[in-house]
Structures are given as structure tokens and as C-alpha cells.
Amino acid sequence: MRTFLSNKRALVGAFILLFYFLMATVGPFVVPLEEEQHPEQAFRPPSWDHPLGTDYLGRDVLAQIVHGSRDVLFVAFLAALFAIAIAVSVGILSGLKGGFVDQVLMTLTNVMLTIPHLPVMMIFAAVFRVRDPFSFASILAFWMWAGLARAVRSQVLSLREREFIQAAQLLKLGTAHIVFKEILPNVMPYAAINFVSMMRGAIVSSVAIMFLGLAPFSATNWGMMLNMATIQTGAIYIPRALSYVLSPLLAIMLLQLGGYFFAHGLEEIFNPRLRAHE
């Protein structure tokens, strides 16, 4: 904890993430989303009533950003959860079984790593006409697990040679015991550290897919806001509407910075070799 407090990057990152977490959980109750449309009030610059201005139908942009944060974070959270579940299962299976299973799984992992992710995710989203956060997160997760699976596998390979695993094997404690009681607790912290980075990746991809209008199930998602502002309504060409276009962009940027600082701070704390370089 002391090292955490003394690591300024991790601290700043944690504060930013906390801010977004509050915005996503408490925010929607504080700033209600108005459904009413006031086309005559479209594209208003920031004012006391609308701190971030209004959109093409005269609705409050701040409320959309706040409600959007919930959608964006929820999808990213699910995607990271699914991806880590796949990665840990594949990694442990591959590392423990070895042999043919290992070869097949690792070839598959390499293939997944080589195929550029964003285009595939976009094709899946477009063809399967994603309309809910769960299927959206599954599509994202399906192309996100490969890197972590490889890392987990190499961890398992080194764990397998350690005394406590060999002791468990000698005691014939069974595969289930070795996997869940011995290996998983040693792999999980590593996977948990990757969680923030995974969410960051999922946010970049999900907002990009939403921006192209390929997963139109939430009107307040930042990606949808950008889609509306640039492709659908051309607000980007209206100088008065600057805050409408800028708000989702800056919201993504700040969230990404927070996640980046936090993840790297954690890495510095848990990997003493990085600290030595400072």
C-alpha cells in the first residue's frame, strides 16, 4: 500500500478511474437523461443549464456522457472478464497438458494474434447485428484473449516444475485440486493486473465499432455520440457544436490515460525490475 501511495502515476490513474466509476454508477441518478427533444435548442454552446452544450435534438450532452460512461464501462468490463476467463482456461490447459493439445492451442493462439483484431471484430459486429451488451462483449473478448493465454501458459510451465506442485502430484491430489487450489491462485494475480489493460483495449475497440454505427444498441454510448456528431448529422462542421463533438473525444482520452497510468503504475509496483530503472 505504501508503495502504491508513493507511485504517483498509479495514484493519479486510480483517481481518474474512481471518477469514472462514480460517474458510471452514481452519475446516472444525479444527472437524469431527458428524452424530450427541443430541435430549436440544437447545438447550443456550453451554458449553465447545459455545461457541455446540447446535441442535434437540443438534448443535454453532459447527461449523455454520464449515461454513456455506464454503457462503455459495462461492455468493457464484461469483455475483459470473458477474455480473461478464456485466456486462463486455455493457458492452464495448454501448459498442464502439453504435447498435442498444447501444440494445437498454441498454433490457434498464434493465428489469433496475427490476424488484425479490429477488422475482424467489425465484421462480426456487422454480420451478427449486435444489439445487446452481452453479445457485443463476447465478440470483443473472442479476439482479445490470445496474448494473455500465451503468458499464462508460460507461467504454468514454470509453476509445473516447482516443489509444491510436484508435492501435490506425488500426494495424488487430483487434477482438479492442482488446477484450482495450486495453479489458479498463482496465476490469478497476474491476470488481475491485466484486467485494466484488457478493459482499455475493449473500450478502444468498442467505441470504434460504435463510431462506425455497427452496434447501434445504445444511443448514449460515446461511440454512438461520435457517430451521430460526425457521420449522421454533420455537427462536426458546425462551429457552435464544438463541445458536442469534443466531449466524447475528451471523455475517451481521459479514461484511457487513467487506465494507462493505473496499469503501468501497478506494473511498476509488482515488477521490481522496472522500479530499479527509475
Next chain:
Amino acid sequence: MKILIKRTGVALLTIAVAAFITFIVVQNVPGDPIYEWAMELVQTSGLDFETAYKVAAQMYGYDPNEPLIHRLAVYVKRLLRGNLGYSMIYRASVNEIIAKALPWTAFVVSISLLLSFSLGVVLGTVIAWKRRSFLDPVVTGYASFTAATPDYVTAMLLLLFFAINLKWFPTRGAYDVGLTPGFNLRFIGNVLHHAALPILSFTLEAVGGWALAMKGSAVSVLGEDYIMAAKARGLKDRRIVVSYLARNSILPLITGLAISFGGMFGGSILIETIFNYPGMGWFFSQALTRKDYGMMQGLFLLTIAATIIANLLADLIYARLDPRVRLER
């Protein structure tokens, strides 16, 4: 030699997997895209429905009433002949569209890669050589900033400020509509003017990463004995940096070069869409949003193939450049 065959095998396998994925995905398209197309043909060309359906199916490349295995065989045969499919919205073969779009993307991506790579290498060498200069924290901070911001956010901010508000750059196209392409100064200037912001977004995003990678590599090379020996021999700093430090530190970055080449093709989807730049990425996003499955499939396969071949080449080049890595295990 054995490992070379294995690598090529894995590369071919990856391309095959990608082809198979796109095939399966497109086969499972909800609704019958051929039916809609055939109805349109009936209205426009006065064919009867049966014939129109056959014509549409042939252009599209498959007939949904045939068994799956048969369709797969037809698809593979078509691909092996180099036919990437047919675009519904442009009523043209995907090969023709690629012939038009690929040069623009290749132009923008290679210039961006060249600029960001060389600038990053220079910056990285400098901050590794002169530790504690003011440049180090600036470059490191910049690099983490760009690593954290998605490329499309940067691109949109550039578009917003430099193209729309300041009107310094055009907002669409690869060159002005009135201009006839030709090898003259006016046309080349116009092309560069249109490509400037896409190139800038790629370069701004990538340069920090290259600088950090180069710094990391150069710092470890600085610890080598031959650098110490060069210093002891009293060689000029310039010579040590250029011939000993930089040349050896670039090696590990070469693999990254190919990987980021592939990544840039993926990134070009959003950047070209944002700047309305008529390259592969722009056509790909058109295919996605307007549900043109034929074009989607064709462009995707080409992108995958380009990425995988780039990766393979990188491995081979790296093995040639660095005698210690002889592609064996």
C-alpha cells in the same frame, strides 16, 4: 530451412483460417442478400426472377440453395484464381476496387511508417546516449500520452482543428475533383496536401512508441563491451553513436516494423473514414456500414494476407540481419 517451411506453413494456415472465417460468417448472414439483389435486377433489367436470381448468385459468388461443402469448394476455387469477389454497392469486382484503393493506403501508410520510424529511432538514440537531458522526460511523457489515446481520437481532433476550424487542409478525397492525375508538380502538391492529416495522425501516434522501443534497445546495447572498447579506442562520439550504437539497436525494432505495418492497415479503417480518404480502410468501412458482404470479405482477406506476409518477411529479414538469430530452436 525446416523452420522456414514451418513458418510459411503457419502463415498459409493463418490465411486459410481467415478465409474460412469470412466464408462461414458471410454464409450465416441473416436474410438472403441475393434475394434482395435479384429483386432489384428484376425491376431494373426486366429479367424474370429465376434468371435474375441466377445472375445475382453468380456475381455474388455463391448460390445459397447448394450444399455448404459445394459452396466452399466454389469459393476456394475462385480465391485461388485470384478473384476476391464482387461488390454489391459499387457493382464492380473487388479486385478493381482494390486496384483503385490500395495505392492510396500504401502511400499513406508507408510514408507515415518511414517518418515515424526514422524520427523515433533518432529520438530514441539521442535520449539513450544523453541520459538526464531534458528530452528524456518529454519524449517518455509524450509516448505514454499517445499510447493511451486511441488513434481515431487523435485523427478526429486533427480534423476538427486543422481541417474544419482553421481550414488549412481539405476534409475529403485524395486530390481535388477538378484535377487530372498526372506526374506534375501541381498534382503531387495537391495529393500531399490531402494526405497530410492522415499521415500526421499515424505519425503522431507511432513516433513515441518507436522512440521508447529504440531507447530501451539502445540502453542495453550501451552496456555491451564493444561500446566500451570503442570509447577506449578514442573513437569520436558521432562514430560510436552511428556505427556502433544505432546500428545494433535498430535490429530488434525491425520485427515491430512489419507488425505495425499490419496494424496500420487495421487502423486505416477509422483514420481513412474520418478524413474521407479513399483507401482500403474507407472502402472497408463502406462495406461494413452498407452491408456489402462481398467487398467486406475481399478487402478483409487482402488485409490479412498483407499482414501475414509482412510478419513472415520480418522474421526472415531479422534472421538475415542478426546472425545470432538463425531461426532455430
